[in-house]
Amino acid sequence: MQHSQKFLALVADAKSRIRETTVNDVRGDRDAGAEFVLVDTREDSEWNAAHAAGAIHLGKGIIERDIESAVPAESTKLVLYCGGGYRSALAADALQKMGYANVYSLAGGWRAWKAAGMPVEAADAAGG
DSSP: OOOOHHHHHHHHHHHTTSEEEOHHHHHHHHHHTOOOEEEEOSOHHHHHHOEETTOEEOOTTTHHHHHHHHOOOTTSOEEEEOSSSSHHHHHHHHHHHTTOOSEEEETTHHHHHHHTTOOEEOGGGGTO
C-alpha cells in the first residue's frame, strides 16, 4: 500500500515516542510464559479474515474508547499490531497518553506475524 507523506510523517512522529517490539520478541515472551495482551488494532474485516492466535480485537477506531474496559490495569504489557505497524504505532502513542505505561507496537504487524509462521486463527474459531 502506498501511504501519503503526511500519514507517514504522523506515524514517524508517533514512533519517536513509542516502543516497538519484534515477532521474535513476542515469540520469546510466549515461550517464556510472560504475561501480555496481544491487541489487533485492524479493521473488523481484517480481524474477521484471520488474526493472531490469542489476540483480542480493539480496532484503531475504538481502542481509546474501549481499552479501559478491556484492560483496566495501566501497567499491563500491551502488544499492538495492525497490517504493517503504522496504525498500531498511532494507537500505542494514544494509549501512552492515556496512562498505559507498558505499550509496544509490533514492527511489521500482521505481515511480519504471518511471515514468521506465528499461530493464526479465524474469527469464528475464537468466538468473535
